[in-house]
Amino acid sequence: MNSVVIVGGGHAAAEAAIALRIQGWEGDIKLISDEDVLPYQRPPLSKGYFHNTVTSAQLLIKKQALYEKANVDVMLGLSVVAIDRLSQAITVSSGAIIGYSQLIIATGAQARMLNIPGAELPCVSYLRTLNDANNIIANIKNNSHLLVIGGGYIGLEIAASARKLGARVTILESFERVLSRVTNEQMSGFYQSLHKDNGVDLKLNTGIEEIHATEDGYVATLNDGSNINFDHTVVGIGVIPNTGLAEAAGLECDNGIVVNEYTLTSDPSIYAIGDVSNHPNEFYARNIRLESVPNAMEQAKVAAANICGKPKIHNSFPWFWSDQYNVKLQTAGLSQGYDETIVRGDMAQKKFALFYLKEGKIIAVDAINSPKDFMKAKALIPQGLTVSKDKLADITKNWFD
Amino acid sequence: MTIIKYVDAENNVTEVEAETGESIMSLAVNNMVDGIVGECGGSQACATCHCYLDDKYAIHFSEMSEMEEAMLESAPERTETSRLSCQLMLNDDTPDIEVSLPSSQY
Numbered sequence: 001m002n003s004v005v006i007v008g009g010g011h012a013a014a015e016a017a018i019a020l021r022i023q024g025w026e027g028d029i030k031l032i033s034d035e036d037v038l039p040y041q042r043p044p045l046s047k048g049y050f051h052n053t054v055t056s057a058q059l060l061i062k063k064q065a066l067y068e069k070a071n072v073d074v075m076l077g078l079s080v081v082a083i084d085r086l087s088q089a090i091t092v093s094s095g096a097i098i099g100y101s102q103l104i105i106a107t108g109a110q111a112r113m114l115n116i117p118g119a120e121l122p123c124v125s126y127l128r129t130l131n132d133a134n135n136i137i138a139n140i141k142n143n144s145h146l147l148v149i150g151g152g153y154i155g156l157e158i159a160a161s162a163r164k165l166g167a168r169v170t171i172l173e174s175f176e177r178v179l180s181r182v183t184n185e186q187m188s189g190f191y192q193s194l195h196k197d198n199g200v201d202l203k204l205n206t207g208i209e210e211i212h213a214t215e216d217g218y219v220a221t222l223n224d225g226s227n228i229n230f231d232h233t234v235v236g237i238g239v240i241p242n243t244g245l246a247e248a249a250g251l252e253c254d255n256g257i258v259v260n261e262y263t264l265t266s267d268p269s270i271y272a273i274g275d276v277s278n279h280p281n282e283f284y285a286r287n288i289r290l291e292s293v294p295n296a297m298e299q300a301k302v303a304a305a306n307i308c309g310k311p312k313i314h315n316s317f318p319w320f321w322s323d324q325y326n327v328k329l330q331t332a333g334l335s336q337g338y339d340e341t342i343v344r345g346d347m348a349q350k351k352f353a354l355f356y357l358k359e360g361k362i363i364a365v366d367a368i369n370s371p372k373d374f375m376k377a378k379a380l381i382p383q384g385l386t387v388s389k390d391k392l393a394d395i396t397k398n399w400f401d
Numbered sequence: 402m403t404i405i406k407y408v409d410a411e412n413n414v415t416e417v418e419a420e421t422g423e424s425i426m427s428l429a430v431n432n433m434v435d436g437i438v439g440e441c442g443g444s445q446a447c448a449t450c451h452c453y454l455d456d457k458y459a460i461h462f463s464e465m466s467e468m469e470e471a472m473l474e475s476a477p478e479r480t481e482t483s484r485l486s487c488q489l490m491l492n493d494d495t496p497d498i499e500v501s502l503p504s505s506q507y
Contacts, residue, residue, distance in 0.1 A: 018433060019431070022433055022435055043441075043442065043444075044442065046446075047443070058427075061430075061442075062430070062431055065431070066431045066432070066433070069433075070433070071477075119499050202505045251449075291442060293442070294440045294441075294447065295442070297438070297440055306405050319447075321441060321444065321446035321447075324446065328445075328446070328468070330446055370471075370475050371468065371471040371474075371475075372471050373471045375448060375472065375474070375475035375476060376475045379475070379477070
């Protein structure tokens with residue numbers, strides 16, 4: 001039997017389905033998604049789609065006509081409940097059993113849930129899906145008060161978009177600064193000022209202990225004992241990879257499904273790609289799990305090539321972007337483990353690049369409205385070059401030659 | 402019928418019927434034109450939809466923004482006719498267009 005089954009309905013799944021045909025796969029391709037719509041882009045959900053500059057039609061990663069043309073059997077509204085590795089078949093929620101010659105797991109991640117009294121109230125939302133986004137947007141009215149729990153990228157983007165829609169916004173961050181897992185203090189400070197300047201009430205070192213319904217809204221009790229009234233809340237406190245299916249099937253998992261450089265799991269017929277995969281990265285010489293569209297797309301192509309008998313190694317360099325207000329952040333690399341930072345440009349002008357160095361080598365950059373530095377860094381960091389720190393800090397000189 | 406013609410670095414040609422409201426990038430992505438990637442979905446963050454657009458076709462599209470110019474400045478295989486195809490929007494008046502593609506988007 002020549003049949004690839006793809007479990008998941010996100011970027012990795014859609015890309016893999018089409019990449020298989022482009023690579024010459026002649027057998028069946030089935031894409032099984034538990035959502036009821038074709039795979040769509042998630043990044044705009046907290047940005048352009050949220051504040052009405054991107055339509056739902058524009059969100060589609062691939063159009064219906066392409067799946068038809070590529071003869072991909074898209075099965076929507078179905079979840080996969082079990083993988084039988086011995087007989088190479090999956091069971092879906094309708095009870096049907098579907099065989100596979102190769103299985104691609106692209107189940108992504110789910111939002112980490114708030115675990116406090118009141119977390120089950122209807123005012124509490126998470127943002128992962130189009131339905132989530134529509135629900136949040138429907139609850140934002142001019143001058144209504146949105147409480148954002150968590151000062152990570154998703155929380156900050158939602159805050160910026162909600163301000164554009166005219167909502168009052170309060171962000172609660174339990175640590176002493178926003179983006180503390182991914183940036184240094186200067187970059188956190190930059191984003192804190194940006195949000196304050198745009199009218200966001202930012203409460204650092206502030207946790208939430210419980211939520212109650214009131215007569216005309218909701219009230220949150222904070223860890224300093226104070227109360228705050230609000231109309232709706234979005235929780236962005238991280239994600240958990242959807243490994244349940246893989247774990248139950250006995251695949252090796254460790255913060256995601258562990259795969260090798262070919263995106264292959266511990267089963268030679270099963271691949272795992274996208275946010276759910278824990279994969280080796282050559283530059284950082286460690287295993288990483290990324291929540292990233294570019295990574296999902298690249299791994300999808302690698303898996304497709306390998307399934308088509310064209311061995312291909314996944315070795316892409318991580319990068320991310322975030323749009324908030326009029327500020328475009330482009331990040332190349334992972335800053336974890338840096339021992340020095342250098343700012344190039346003018347933070348006050350909102351146009352600069354913050355370089356993270358380790359033992360004299362650049363390992364990552366956060367570029368604010370500085371696409372040229374981002375593009376160069378993305379291309380050059382993987383080469384492991386040592387650069388002149390003086391040139392890096394001096395905007396009148398090229399730091400690359 | 403308006404045709405968008407994609408010519409890759411090995412001179413392989415793909416002809417696609419234009420659709421109003423699509424960009425040259427999204428049209429490529431929806432028609433298995435392999436030489437255009439479009440990682441960021443059109444938000445000018447990645448420059449993986451780089452194409453070459455001759456001046457005689459460029460007049461049918463909006464001019465480059467500062468952001469597009471800056472993204473392209475450091476893109477691989479940059480030339481005078483480089484554009485981000487996500488910024489080349491098709492409308493009812495767009496005539497037949499030919500774009501060529503770099504050998505790699507990375």
